[in-house]
Amino acid sequence: AAPAGFGQLLPAPATVRASGSGHALGPGTVIRTGRTGNAEVRRVGELLAEQLRGPTGLPLPVVDAPAGGGIELRLDPSAPDLGDEGYRLESGPRAVTLTARTPAGLFHAGQTLRQLLPAAGGAGTVPGGTVTDAPRFAHRGAMLDIARHFFTAEQVKRYVDQLAQYKVNTLHLHLTDDQGWRIAIDSWPRLAEYGGGSEVGGGPGGHWTKDEYRDLVRYAADRYVEVVPEIDMPGHVNAALASYAELNCDGKAPPRYTGTKVGFSSLCTGSERTYDFVEDVLAEVAALTPGRYLHIGGDEASATAPADYAAFMDRAQQAVARHGKTVVAWHQLAEARPAPGAVLQYWGHDRTGAAEKARVAAAAKAGHPVILSPADRLYLDMKYDAATKPGLSWAGYVPVRRACEWDPGAYLAGLPAEAVLGVEAPLWTETVATREELEYMAFPRVLCLAELGWSQEPPDWAEYGPRLAAQAPRMEAQGIGYHRAADVPWQ
């Protein structure tokens, strides 16, 4: 195993070659972005400087001057084997050189560099050697449900910071559900104003203005995290139905819902007014989304007849395509007609029926990429064990080790490894209302997601457990309220 510094990196890099003496940071260390830099490289350099100045206590100016030692960021579009997100980090007495084909790769190199410096602070010495790295899967995501309990954009920015340091590159925002509509829609203002005015348990709820949403999207993009917005349809829509009587088949708006049941609501799939709503909402959300995907939900539509569900999803998918985006939907879409290129997000578990699993595998073989979010491994709202205060347990308890010890490439029978777009860990918030509860449920299990998504090999607990435990000082230094789970060999 590589020496301590390299051996503690999480997610584990593809290859590490330790050699020679390393690079000591000091008051004179500068971050250079000039040799092949452009405005975006400079921004990556500035962000890295911000991230390093606190822990190291060093000034770390960012300069355009080309080579001259220190920390140097270089774009090399022809660098072999690094792909769109990979990087090379070379550390020696004179300099630490970060090379990548893209600014995203340079950002990821910087996150590795952060972990090669003392977690508890101080300048430190970057060990000597070379890390050459690239991710296994393209999609490494975390989902946050801000519908059941409202979370502000500022709280979500903090989650983005925490995730991006582990090279997670997608934030899926579950913006709408029975209990709340959380994004302002100009053409249907009551959705957020009224439909966003409550939450599970009867609290005040809230919603994001378009500017707050744009600001979050930009903040995430600066950290190479793509935002995937979800408008869940045709089920999970009580907040919308409560906001507009005309969306209800009987013309009557139900009261706002503050409980935690699922599967009882449905859009009126036979009414043309519903498709005005779908078009208007998806148009406005697409305009707010520089990313590739719009997630249209599709889960638990028990109050929608199967034929109506399929017809509805056909039209909703057409609307997504009209706005130049790619569909993502929960895997129930496989029971209807996934549009060409539509991505399925699988949330099944060990007890999911063979026929349901086979339908997902068949859809994958028919060209639908799959994001794996097994409820009994990656659902961060599942209790760790019986003693966990927040959380649900319908998919069983998920101790840290269970979240880690599986291989996405060999997980679902009949699902070809190349059809796995990646992995994503959802955090549903029926029972999670505060930052403390969010961090307690998400950390450390979301570090399993990070490793599963990035590293070439799935975690082997004998090696990964101690490496996960070694992140404790870093999480503590960042004030992350993680759960010191009993199955992790904390130091």
Ligand SMILES: CC1=[NH+][C@H]2[C@@H](O1)O[C@H](CO)[C@@H](O)[C@@H]2O
């Ligand atoms: C995709 C999906 N739909 C359901 C299911 O996951 O379980 C979650 C709780 O674990 C719940 O909040 C959600 O509405």
